[in-house]
Amino acid sequence: MKSYRYLYGPVPSRRLGRSLGIDLVPHKICTYDCIYCQIGKTAEKTVLRKEYVPVGEVLEEVKKFLQKETTSVDHLSLSGAGEPTLHSQIGSIIEGIKKLSSIPVAVITNGSLLFEEEVRRDLLQADVVLPSLDAVSPEVFGRMNRPHRKVSIEKVIEGMVEFRKIYRGKIWLEILFCKGVNDGPDELQKMKEVIDRIQPDLVHLNTVVRPPSEDWAKPLSEREMEDIRSFFGEKASIISEFDRHLTYVTEEDIKDGILRILRRRPLSLLDLSKWMGIPQGELEGQILSLSQEGKIQPRLHDKLIYYEILTEIKKE
Ligand code: SF4
Structure with missing residues (x-):
């Protein structure tokens, strides 16, 4: 994609x-x-x-x-x-x-x-x-x-x-x-x-x-x-959460998928895991990497951490 x-x-x-x-x-x-x-x-x-x-x-x-x-x-x-x-x-x-x-x-x-x-x-x-x-x-x-x-x-x-x-x-x-x-x-x-x-x-x-x-x-x-x-x-x-699985092949695909989804709305790690059909443990590394690259950032809301796109990327 x-x-x-x-x-x-x-x-x-x-x-x-x-x-x-x-x-x-x-x-x-x-x-x-x-x-x-x-x-x-x-x-x-x-x-x-x-x-x-x-x-x-x-x-x-x-x-x-x-x-x-x-x-x-x-x-x-x-x-x-x-x-x-x-x-x-x-x-x-x-x-x-x-x-x-x-x-x-x-x-x-x-x-x-x-x-x-x-x-x-x-x-x-x-x-x-x-x-x-x-x-x-x-x-x-x-x-x-x-x-x-x-x-x-x-x-x-x-x-x-x-x-x-x-x-x-x-x-x-x-x-x-x-x-x-x-x-x-x-x-x-x-x-x-x-x-x-x-x-x-x-x-x-x-x-x-x-x-x-x-x-x-x-x-x-x-x-x-x-x-x-x-x-x-x-x-x-x-309306409740959806649990069908998507398939992402490479780490780059996963990172691209995370950015695409977060571009629409901030999500928690659990949400991302459900949306993408990938265990939370497997997503953590990509989330960390995207944060280090300055592409996403965490945001605290209702005692939960959500990840959101940094503004300059969101406007792309
Ligand atoms: S403001 Fe946001 S939620 Fe409301 S109609 Fe527009 S896009 Fe949808």
Whole structure:
């Protein structure tokens, strides 16, 4: 995976299996600046759709990957270090990928631009769309997602409802909970009503498990998450860690894999071990070596050590 600019992984994901990430916007351009964001603070908050990365180069890399890689992939996922629907040609990219492969295409989005008809049309060919909706009332939405001023929660919800009417693929809605921010009974009740309107196929519940953008964004306990899951009913499930194994051949491959994964989010040694399918003991040497090379650094969060990319490399 060394020579790719827009691809990362494949990384294991509970929801998508082995997923090849396709990054459509540079780090970190988004319509939101969520307090829990794992990839840091938003560098450019915008609703401007444009060709942030060249369509031809992205498709060329996907083609190259499909020709060269022998490992299996369960989903080709448009996601990355920002909001992928900001890419004005995301529809053409999905169409192009579909011509290259029969592997299902997933779009991991914050759903904020689905109020635009063009965005809804662009995503029609995807096999699964995973939008997030962490709040339904304006104050909670503002505090949690800190959206661009042109994005209101009313528009976001309407966009999702309209998209459901025309989209034949699967919609897996994700809600991430932060303690004391979006977990109050009133918000939960309103969320349930909105979910009934959106009619997703599944509802995935998540909480803060990796270092957030804001230190005060705290996780819910397992018990609290379980209570919310039963309140939301049978479509809802709590997202947990994934344990499928990847194969990395040489030490350089392993180091490259660590950098690629950490470029997206900081992880603990245990997380890295699970994500990469490599015992912790075998990763320790590469982590040490990358630290000595000045490429990564440890960061203490909630009494756990996470590793993160040093800023200058993250921007590459
Ligand atoms: S979590 Fe997603 S939607 Fe929120 S700021 Fe980060 S990239 Fe944007």
